[in-house]
Amino acid sequence: MTAFEIYTAYMTIVRKEIQRFMRIWVQTLLPPSITMVLYFIIFGNLIGSRIGEMGGFDYMQFIVPGLIMMSVITNSYGNVVSSFYSTKYQGSLEEMLVSPMPNWVILAGYVTGGMARGLAVGTIVTSLSLFFTQLEIYNLGIIILVVLMTSILFSLGGFINAVFANSFDDISIVPTFVLTPLTYLGGVFYSIDLLPDFWAGVSQLNPILYMVNAFRYGILGVSDIAVGYALLVISAFIVGLFSYCMYLLNTGKGIRK
């Protein structure tokens, strides 16, 4: 295939993916927005006003970057896992597998779809947060870089989950038992400085901690982790997961008979 044909194939998947989540916006865009508004009201306003400051900022300001990141993570992951699994389940994945499109284009198309939904929800949540607090941008470059890298990383994760899933139950196991606990324990609601040394050390094994802190640095200018190190860790995860996705596609594991 020529470069233009590859681009056309890639854009076909991207267009299909964006149309899919826009068509069912009541299921894809609305619920995370409502959930986050509830977080802002309950944790930010009601409870947060009694907590006082954290990391030198009022509690609402402190948790907003984490909650935006949480939206990006869950929606990037959720979009790819549900879309790719339904494609596999309905058999329409075969449409792509019989075509001359290279495997990396299939992966790139789905990851871009996941990013589009993650970023769309992230933008909506950011806009809603402005009703509750003022957001000052400390470093726009870091914000954009971290949010893009995070959505790529979790889109790749969603893809792997979808490849191995054999039922619709399987696509909710990882988000429920892995992703949600890691997100809650990833410094969204607290600074790891509050934890005893042992648990602060354990928290550093949690990749989401790096993303939340790097993103918070971009907005507030504070982070529990050195930002350069955080970006390195996220990059390493992206490379690892991308390589594994390509291995799965090239060998046909969970996809071809």
Add this chain to the structure above:
Amino acid sequence: MTYALQIDQLHKTYSNGFQALKGISLTVEQGDFFALLGPNGAGKSTTLGVVSSLVNKSSGSVSVFGYDLNTHLSQAKCLMGVVPQEFNFNMFEKVQDVVIQQAGYYGIPRPEAVRRTSELLKQLGLWDKRNEASRTLSGGMKRRLMIARALVHNPKLLILDEPTAGVDIELRRSMWEFLTRINQQGTTIILTTHYLEEAESLCRNIAIIDQGDIIKHSSMAGLLKTLNIETFVFDLSQPLLQVPIIEGYSLHLASDTQLEVSISQGQDMNPVFTALTEANIQVASMRNKTNRLEELFVNLVSSNQTNLKGVSV
């Protein structure tokens, strides 16, 4: 000579140990209308799955118009269109979007994809349904949608795995006409079917696969010539009480107005008609008792299975 499809020593063993293909070799000439027949579980769909790269082969080689799937997969895929046995499109997409998206996967720009889709949907009688969700189509329409989707990139080889399964006779005939037309325009077609009448009337060459082995690979005409005895049913105008005796021919009464006549290879039917006319027996109509290919197919498969049982004993 470059074949449309060349399969050499193809083996496939599934992860549960089931050996679906035991080293089959097969060639399909360019422009051919080829039937791949076999009983359920014989290996037809596995063979087509390997060719269309949906099934990983264990060993052997497959090439499409000279492009080896191991080394030139992308070029080979560009030349193939696949219509699988099961409906495998997104049931929530609009009919036209299913076809347009498939064109996109082949790198066809959207305006051209839209043009080709309109053309195919009109040819296949789906134009009025273009904006409806594909899940609302009838079974026959879904089959036609899969054919439109497989043809949108103008493949030189069209692979159809039981394209007329569950389709009513009127629709089946219109699909035969459509397939015959595109074959005459130069598209090579490989077809699997359980309707042997379909294979006999459409296909010029045939392979029969059973238990992972090719047990017959020849021209349709050549295969039909090997049929030793054909039985014809004569519908009589008047009831008959006694079977006439015609030397060299076997006759028997299926009912008082139906006479069955068995004709061996090399015999002609004129003596039968002469004798019946002399005996003042009027024949209103005549037909084959069974489909000729069906008879051969049953004979070949049952004799292969008997041989295999003999070997295993």
